[in-house]
Amino acid sequence: MNAPFPLGVEEVAVVDMRDPGEVARIEQFVAECEGTVFHRPAWLHAVEQGTGQRATGLVAEKGGIVTGWLPLTEAHSPLFGRALVSSGFAVGGGALTRKAATANALCKAAEELAVRQSCSSIELRGGVFPAEWDEIADRHAGFVRPLEDDDEAQLLAIPRKQRAEIRKSLKGALTVETGTSERDRAAHYAVYSESVRNLGTPVFPRALFDAMLDHFGDNADIMNVYRDGMPVSSVLSLYHDGVVMPYWGGGIFAARHLRANERMYYELMRHARRRGCGLFDFGRSKTGSGPYAYKKNWGFDPRPLTYGVWSDASGETRQIDPGNEAYSSKIALWKKLPLAVANRVGPHIAKGLA
DSSP states (O other): OOOOOOOOOOEEEEOOTTOHHHHHHHHHHHHHTTOOGGGSHHHHHHHHHHHOOEEEEEEEEETTEEEEEEEEEEEEETTTEEEEEETTTOSOOOOEESSHHHHHHHHHHHHHHHHHTTOSEEEESSSOOOTTSEEEOSSEEEEEEEOOSSHHHHHHTSOHHHHHHHHHHHHSSOEEEEEOSHHHHHHHHHHHHHHHHHHTOOOOOHHHHHHHHHHHGGGEEEEEEEETTEEEEEEEEEEETTEEEEEEEEEOTHHHHHTHHHHHHHHHHHHHHHTTOOEEEEEEEETTSHHHHHHHHTTOOEEEOOEEEEEOTTOOOOOOOTTSGGGHHHHHHHHTSOHHHHHHHHHHHHTTOO
8 A cells, every 4th residue: 555645844935026936836826825015026026115024924834835924024123122023014914825834834934034033023914823923903903895886885885974074075176196107106105105294203204105116006096185286195006806995195285175085985986896896995093093094084984903022031112003192293293394394314214114
């Protein structure tokens, strides 16, 4: 009687993100496992190109077949220290596997990688992680709901008070443009940078947005809302597996009384439906914050997000949450900066917030 064919042992290794064959293999695994846009190597490469934060990752395989994938960004900053993040600048990520044991093996390998790379902590924004890691489950919530079949049904699905604001925005003298041209990109950065300055936070490098648009091609675009030729609201959205995600968006002060954001998000719902999307992912917001309440006003139900954090013997983890009291005085000061100064200094700080 012949001996049974050995099935092999599951092994974990660091991925060569410069190897097109390896990248293609992982992209296929992400698609087969219905992973998020943040699991895609394309996301990691865009982050690296746009901010200099190195793309890496761990792959588990058995008998030459991929069984698990942990995308990682090696984040480093003089202000915020070093960490492995899954995934950098994302609201999701974590180990993508079919078995919890594989996720645990990937996380253990990540601990070893963190020590080798002098990273004092690991941040997983989702997925399964070892029981001894710290769990963060009450700070942020995600907001996702189905898109309706037509424009009127979409309006009627939105609570009455918010629906009235949208109807008013549709009567205003606003124009909407969607694309990825230099005009679209410049308008987006002008609006977004002013928006985050007004919130007291540094803006990301424009190179990050350009890299995302270039890497994702037809699966990313910008929607700008104009009044008298001036952009007042803008959002860069990603499209993945039938889901639209308005990811980097905002409006200048005038957007509020113009109801430009209301017009923008409603138009994005229409635009995404025409593209064949079935879900609208309104992204992550800090529990109890203004954006959290705003998304609920649109009829989205908050879903708590669970993150995992590991730290080395020092016990030190990054402190990058703008809601941290330690940053309150810095936020107040940043709001007062001239926009030109904020846009010159901000990207150097923000690229460390992966």
